[in-house]
Amino acid sequence: MSDHTAHARGGGHRTPVPMPIARYDDPHLGDAARHPERSERIIALILLVGIAGVAGFGAAYVEAAPPIWLAVTLGVGLFALGFGMTAWGKYLMPKGPFVEERHELASSEADRESMAAALVERSGVVVKRRRLLGGLLGGGLGIFGIVALFPLLRSLAPKLPGNELEVTDWGKTTRLVDINGKPVHRTELAVGGVMSVYPEGALQGTTEDTKVAVDQVVLIRVATAPFTTVPGRGNWTPTGYVAYSKVCTHLGCPVGLYEHELELLVCPCHQSMFTVRKGAVPIFGPAPRPLPQLPLRIDAEGYLVSQAGFDQAAGPGFWERTTQGNGTA
Amino acid sequence: VVATPPLSCQAEVDKISAKLNATGTGAPKGSTTIQCTGSQVVAYGNPRVIRYTRPTSSAENIAQGKILFEQNCSSCHSADATGSTKAPALRGVVGPGTVEFWVDTGRMPATNLLKVQAQRRPPRLNPQEASQVAAFINSLTPRAPYVPTVTLRHANLTTGASLFALNCAACHTITGFGDELGFSTNAPTLRDATPAQIAEAIRSGPGNMPIFAGNLSDGQVRDIVAYVSKYIQHPDDPGGAGLGGVGPVGEGFVALLFGAGGLMLVCFWIGERS
Numbered sequence: 001m002s003d004h005t006a007h008a009r010g011g012g013h014r015t016p017v018p019m020p021i022a023r024y025d026d027p028h029l030g031d032a033a034r035h036p037e038r039s040e041r042i043i044a045l046i047l048l049v050g051i052a053g054v055a056g057f058g059a060a061y062v063e064a065a066p067p068i069w070l071a072v073t074l075g076v077g078l079f080a081l082g083f084g085m086t087a088w089g090k091y092l093m094p095k096g097p098f099v100e101e102r103h104e105l106a107s108s109e110a111d112r113e114s115m116a117a118a119l120v121e122r123s124g125v126v127v128k129r130r131r132l133l134g135g136l137l138g139g140g141l142g143i144f145g146i147v148a149l150f151p152l153l154r155s156l157a158p159k160l161p162g163n164e165l166e167v168t169d170w171g172k173t174t175r176l177v178d179i180n181g182k183p184v185h186r187t188e189l190a191v192g193g194v195m196s197v198y199p200e201g202a203l204q205g206t207t208e209d210t211k212v213a214v215d216q217v218v219l220i221r222v223a224t225a226p227f228t229t230v231p232g233r234g235n236w237t238p239t240g241y242v243a244y245s246k247v248c249t250h251l252g253c254p255v256g257l258y259e260h261e262l263e264l265l266v267c268p269c270h271q272s273m274f275t276v277r278k279g280a281v282p283i284f285g286p287a288p289r290p291l292p293q294l295p296l297r298i299d300a301e302g303y304l305v306s307q308a309g310f311d312q313a314a315g316p317g318f319w320e321r322t323t324q325g326n327g328t329a
Numbered sequence: 330v331v332a333t334p335p336l337s338c339q340a341e342v343d344k345i346s347a348k349l350n351a352t353g354t355g356a357p358k359g360s361t362t363i364q365c366t367g368s369q370v371v372a373y374g375n376p377r378v379i380r381y382t383r384p385t386s387s388a389e390n391i392a393q394g395k396i397l398f399e400q401n402c403s404s405c406h407s408a409d410a411t412g413s414t415k416a417p418a419l420r421g422v423v424g425p426g427t428v429e430f431w432v433d434t435g436r437m438p439a440t441n442l443l444k445v446q447a448q449r450r451p452p453r454l455n456p457q458e459a460s461q462v463a464a465f466i467n468s469l470t471p472r473a474p475y476v477p478t479v480t481l482r483h484a485n486l487t488t489g490a491s492l493f494a495l496n497c498a499a500c501h502t503i504t505g506f507g508d509e510l511g512f513s514t515n516a517p518t519l520r521d522a523t524p525a526q527i528a529e530a531i532r533s534g535p536g537n538m539p540i541f542a543g544n545l546s547d548g549q550v551r552d553i554v555a556y557v558s559k560y561i562q563h564p565d566d567p568g569g570a571g572l573g574g575v576g577p578v579g580e581g582f583v584a585l586l587f588g589a590g591g592l593m594l595v596c597f598w599i600g601e602r603s
Contacts, residue, residue, distance in 0.1 A: 067567040086599070178544070179495060190542035192534050196495065220539075256499035259510055259537035266511050268499060273511045284511065 028094035039091045046084040053077020165318055168199070169215045170294060170309040175200035176219060176243070183303045186239055189221035192260035196246060199306070214315050216246040217294055218265065219304070220258055220276055229293060230279035236295040241304060243294040244280045245314040248272060250287040252316045265291070288317060372475065377483070379528060379547045381475035384425050384464040394465030397458050401438045410469055415442060421470035423533070425463035429476050430529035432459035434522075445513040446536060449521060477528040481555045489556030492549055496541065497557075504574030505561035510537065519557050527554045 024034055032039045054077035060069045106112070127134040176184045176197040181204065184197055197219045202212050223240030236242070244265065248255050253269035258276070264283075265274040272285030280291035292314050295307035313321055364371040374380040384390070399408060405416035412418030416439075419428070431437040432454050436447035454462065463476065494503060500516035502508050507518040514537050519527070531550050534540030541550070564571055572579055 068569070071568075185543075188543040190534075190540045192540040193542060193544060194539040195544045254499070257510060257516075258539050259514060260534060260539050261537045262512060262514070264511050268508070271511070 026094050028096070028098075030091065030095065032091040033094070036092055039087075043084050043087050043092070046080050046087065050077050050080030050082075050084055053080055165315075165321070166313045168309060168314055169202040169212070170199050170217075170306050172306070172308050173299070174306045174309075175299075176217070176296075176304045176306070177203070179203070184219065186241070186298050186302045186304060189219070189241070191221050191224060191240065194218060194220045194256075194258040194260070196256065197243070197304075214245075214247055216254065217243050218246040218256060218258070219243045220265075222263060222276055227277065229277065233279070233293060233295070235297070236293060236307070238296055238298045238304075241296055242276060243296055243304075243306075244274070244276075244291040245294070245310065246291075247315040248287055249282075249289040249291060249316060250285070255291060370471070370475075374477070374547060377480055378551050379480070380478045381426065381473070382478065383467060383471075383475050384429075384460040386464050386468060390461050390464045391468045393458075394461035394463070394468075397454065397462050398465050401454065402462070405439070405442070410466060419466055421472060423466065424472040424474045425460075425467045426474035426476045426529045427533040427535065428463040428466050429459050430526055430533060430535055432462060434526060436535075446515065449517055474529070474532040477525055477532065479524045479528050479551055479554045481524065481551065481558070484555030484559075485552050486556050486560060488549070489552035489554075490560070492545070492553050493556050493561075496545070497553065500538075502574070502576060504564070504571075504576070505557060506574045506576070519561055522557065522562075524554045524558050527557050 053073050053075075056073035057070060057077055059065075060073050107115075177200045178184060178195060178197060181200070183200065184195070189195065195218075197217050198212065199215050202215050219241060220243075221239075221241050222237075225240055226235065226237045227240065227242075228234045229237065229242060244255075246254050246256060248267045248269065250267065250270060250272055253267050255265050255267045255272075255274065257266040257268055258264075259266065263276045265276055265280065266272070267274075267285065267287065270286050272282050272287035274280040274282055274287070274291055279293060282288070282290065292310040292312050294310060296304055297307050299305045364373075370383065372380060372382045398406075398410070402410075402419075405413060406419050407413045410418065410420040431447075433452055433456060435450040435452040438453060439447045440450070452459070460476075497505075500508060500510065501519055502516075505519035507516045509515045516538075522530070528550055529535075530538060531541045531545065531553065545553070564574065572583060
């Protein structure tokens with residue numbers, strides 16, 4: 001830090017040009033830089049504080065200290081390092097403005113013209129004389145260009161989804177279970193009650209099974225007797241229980257907000273509202289389709305089971321989604 | 330709209346116990362203790378978890394409740410509590426726990442009938458008067474839920490937190506601040522609710538709130554009440570200022586306006602000085 005006479009670097013084969021800075025008699029230097037001992041000491045102290053701060057952050061992180069210590073150590077450390085760097089620039093570096101001339105990047109006019117002429121003339125002759133090779137090379141480069149696009153296309157879809165978007169773990173006679181895997185008995189909900197349910201067995205699957213997210217269903221007891229949500233679904237609501245996919249048809253948020261006097265399901269993300277008694281038709285908000293309804297029945301032991309899986313893809317729309325079961329029937 | 334039948338005694342008591350223990354998970358086995366006087370249930374539940382008690386049904390208590398009901402409630406709910414075009418029926422529909430929730434939170438008597446949802450405010454009737462009105466309603470047609478007393482001593486806050494996230498946070502938000510819902514309704518903040526009011530709300534489902542009967546055991550309700558009254562109402566706020574727990578929009582606003590704005594001022598100051 002004490003040697004302030006620097007030499008020009010690089011440019012071995014060219015004429016070395018000494019940089020016009022970093023001498024104590026440099027007119028650009030301020031008073032503090034001309035006699036830097038005191039400034040250097042202060043800045044070093046500030047930087048030491050910064051080092052202590054970030055090292056303390058590391059120690060706090062390793063020791064799992066309370067968040068306030070993480071915040072204080074990192075804050076003090078980064079602030080001191082930044083402050084030291086700024087002070088270094090402000091008090092020890094020469095002040096501008098500096099103007100440095102730069103040589104022309106382009107070649108001379110004559111060089112460029114002769115190069116262009118040679119390229120056009122000779123390459124024309126070469127390709128005309130070797131049509132086959134020229135064509136093959138061109139074709140190869142063309143195919144390479146197309147192949148080079150493959151990663152781009154692949155990045156749009158890591159793998160083709162197949163029918164994953166269409167199916168869930170709900171099937172014929174799948175028991176409804178709560179988050180703990182306990183089956184749901186017909187006496188479980190009072191009228192006006194709501195709970196989230198899953199297909200039996202899906203929760204015990206491997207963690208790689210991402211279908212559980214699209215499996216989730218919101219179970220609501222609307223009445224004490226069966227009712228018809230949409231014509232053709234008359235026997236889907238035993239003893240007033242109705243079940244809809246919990247995944248919003250807009251962007252897939254969990255539609256878990258049930259207002260039992262209004263009999264509305266509300267999506268927390270964009271405030272779509274679905275009529276629970278009328279087949280979860282959206283009456284407000286951006287959701288484009290009703291929530292798919294899960295046909296229910298009660299088995300011999302009194303537990304709720306599905307009659308079948310969803311009659312349509314659950315969740316938000318996708319390119320190839322059919323319009324089947326859009327509730328327009 | 331509520332399906333629970335009126336109470337008489339043992340047969341109805343069995344129905345309540347069956348409903349309370351229907352979940353199995355977390356419901357302490359054989360915990361339901363019942364007291365009957367004549368043909369009426371006085372209390373049910375487990376004194377170590379939640380005990381549901383009928384308000385004192387002495388003759389003067391009911392008479393006093395009748396007077397209070399006529400003064401404060403009957404103009405909308407009608408003198409015999411069968412409701413009118415302005416307000417729903419209470420007789421045979423609500424239990425003492427429901428009545429005490431609405432009166433103790435100041436939502437009833439309502440101030441503005443044009444409002445879709447009554448808001449919490451300082452109660453007009455004191456707790457004793459609320460209990461008398463509840464006793465009067467219960468004397469017309471006895472019904473659950475009774476008034477809960479929650480014992481928080483053995484509550485599990487961790488269980489309460491996960492149950493809260495599963496059942497309550499969708500509307501009340503994970504910090505319990507509450508949120509707007511459809512058609513001018515809202516899920517109110519939980520910051521001011523007492524343990525008894527939280528349990529009453531879970532069991533009776535006031536307004537648009539769902540009713541949690543069989544799918545939450547008394548032990549689970551106790552855990553949720555403990556989580557709300559011990560953590561939601563007294564959050565740790567490890568990052569410093571909690572900013573009321575209103576959510577990412579408010580926090581982002583503060584970060585942008587004061588954080589980024591302050592940095593801009595510092596940059597401006599540095600630029601001015603050099």
